[in-house]
Amino acid sequence: MLGSSDRIERLIQELTKMPTIGRRTAQRLALYLLKAPLEEVTALARAMIEMKKRVKYCSECGGITEQDPCVICCDPKRDRSVICVVEEPGNVIGVEKTGEFRGLYHVLHGRLSPLDGVGPEDLSVDSLLDRVKTLGIGEIIIATNPNVEGEATCNYVAGLVKPLGVKVTTIARGVPMGSDLDLADEVTLARAIEGRGEIK
Amino acid sequence: MRIQKIHLTNFRNFDDVDVEFGEHRNLILGANAQGKTNLLESIHILGVGRSHRDRKDANLVRFEEPFYRIEGIFEHIGVKTRIEVSYGEERKRIRINGKDAKPVDLIGLVGIVISSPDDIDLVKGSPGFRRTFLDMAISQMSKEYLVTLQRYVRALTQRNLLLRAAQERRIDASEATTWTQSVVELGAMVVRKRVAYLEEIVSQVSENFAFISGKTSDIKLTYDPRGYGIGEGTDIAVSLANALNAHSDLEIRRGHTLYGPHVDDFKLLSDDRDIRQFGSEGEQRTAVLALRCAETNAMGERLGRYPLVLLDDVFAELDEARAGALTALISKFDQIVLTSSRPARLADDDMHRITITGGRIG
Numbered sequence: 001m002l003g004s005s006d007r008i009e010r011l012i013q014e015l016t017k018m019p020t021i022g023r024r025t026a027q028r029l030a031l032y033l034l035k036a037p038l039e040e041v042t043a044l045a046r047a048m049i050e051m052k053k054r055v056k057y058c059s060e061c062g063g064i065t066e067q068d069p070c071v072i073c074c075d076p077k078r079d080r081s082v083i084c085v086v087e088e089p090g091n092v093i094g095v096e097k098t099g100e101f102r103g104l105y106h107v108l109h110g111r112l113s114p115l116d117g118v119g120p121e122d123l124s125v126d127s128l129l130d131r132v133k134t135l136g137i138g139e140i141i142i143a144t145n146p147n148v149e150g151e152a153t154c155n156y157v158a159g160l161v162k163p164l165g166v167k168v169t170t171i172a173r174g175v176p177m178g179s180d181l182d183l184a185d186e187v188t189l190a191r192a193i194e195g196r197g198e199i200k
Numbered sequence: 201m202r203i204q205k206i207h208l209t210n211f212r213n214f215d216d217v218d219v220e221f222g223e224h225r226n227l228i229l230g231a232n233a234q235g236k237t238n239l240l241e242s243i244h245i246l247g248v249g250r251s252h253r254d255r256k257d258a259n260l261v262r263f264e265e266p267f268y269r270i271e272g273i274f275e276h277i278g279v280k281t282r283i284e285v286s287y288g289e290e291r292k293r294i295r296i297n298g299k300d301a302k303p304v305d306l307i308g309l310v311g312i313v314i315s316s317p318d319d320i321d322l323v324k325g326s327p328g329f330r331r332t333f334l335d336m337a338i339s340q341m342s343k344e345y346l347v348t349l350q351r352y353v354r355a356l357t358q359r360n361l362l363l364r365a366a367q368e369r370r371i372d373a374s375e376a377t378t379w380t381q382s383v384v385e386l387g388a389m390v391v392r393k394r395v396a397y398l399e400e401i402v403s404q405v406s407e408n409f410a411f412i413s414g415k416t417s418d419i420k421l422t423y424d425p426r427g428y429g430i431g432e433g434t435d436i437a438v439s440l441a442n443a444l445n446a447h448s449d450l451e452i453r454r455g456h457t458l459y460g461p462h463v464d465d466f467k468l469l470s471d472d473r474d475i476r477q478f479g480s481e482g483e484q485r486t487a488v489l490a491l492r493c494a495e496t497n498a499m500g501e502r503l504g505r506y507p508l509v510l511l512d513d514v515f516a517e518l519d520e521a522r523a524g525a526l527t528a529l530i531s532k533f534d535q536i537v538l539t540s541s542r543p544a545r546l547a548d549d550d551m552h553r554i555t556i557t558g559g560r561i562g
Contacts, residue, residue, distance in 0.1 A: 112358075112378060112379075113358065114358045114359075114361035114362050114365070114379075115357065115358060115361060119362075119371065119375060120375060120378065147351075148351045148354045148355050148358070148382060148386075149358070151382055152355065152358065152378065152379050152381070152382040155378075155381040155382060156378050159381075185343070187343065187344050187347045187348075190344050
């Protein structure tokens, strides 16, 4: 392989396990690291190990945190009557960036997909129901992805939460802001028209 | 769009040929088994990404060759579009103007309507033929329909996996219904579009039927939902959900979803008689052609230009009067490619003629 060494090959194979990384990208990364100064490579390795040791999932919401419960769950200024339900921890970062949402989060850690062997028991749903009951939540905003699996997950969660007497909403689907209507595909546009709002 | 040229490599019985087409009417001539239908099939593949008569691309490759390749030049309002479809090493590739594309990018770009002797299955065959007719016709007019249909099929696959798991007692029966809501919502969207399409084309089908057969009859196209109702004022999603919920035990025993657009059908009625059961062979052929011409008109209206019409040996089964009427009916379309093994009947000086002999042109 590569007319090189087993050590490079080993690194390439480890890198290939990562999402979106194919063999060719892995090879480029490995050769880049070989060329890079030792300090840089050490810093990278240390960053990875420290991240792995320190960062965990919040026992309350399932989001990414170094302290448990996480900063958001502990923040007294957050609105504790609303929970935004998302599929992955990365989605929390996305919603937080907007600065529009001041409530709490709940990460499901997946989406229903029998094709991928993911069923209800693989999602953090029980803990969501516990939180809804104990915190006295008034509204659940479901922000799963707008695809078939995301919507089935949304229906499933809504079906469990509604009987608890909680208002359930979903985020609007439609045309991206700052974009051009001409650039939106038919399906998105049709969805946006369906969910249109009245100007008051 | 009109097709100007096509280049075939290792496709069916062609090894390497170029064919040029005329702007309006094209007549492909040749004895049986020379490659007339294969040429139409190759145009159809460029239009929708797959064959109208064979699901397996491997079967389309010339004997003992590793791949096939079809390249066509199309034109609309002076702009040329190059479409290539190739298959080799178990991989299919679609390119539009040199850029890699997906089948969904192709649908509706050219706009294709094809009719062949097998079309009699639209009347006589199993419901699957009629569902394919609806899905192809509507998808080419509305990408939204195609995407909804794909989402429906995806949700259906997920739900069926759970029903199978419940059948084998790997999961609890209640879990199997998790996907019901997605399936009924998407399913209802598919059904509504299909019903609207049938309503859109019915008067055209009726007119065409009268024109070809020379006698007026009351034609109806009725969507036939299996096991649930869609009547006036019915919420289709609710009606479908009720049917599924009422038969959940049976669904688990069978291990798949029993009701929805994937098993539905539609009926062709002439004076309230089902043409499938009571129509003569001639009436059935006429009904199919009336349907295809209505499909062409509807697509033409929606796309703002007529689709490319491919007619494979459709005159063979018609008597003189009906053949004459059909010729008049299709004369308003833009570009047509016809095949025939009997040139005399269709002889016409302003037709562009293409003669095929044993996979060779000319």
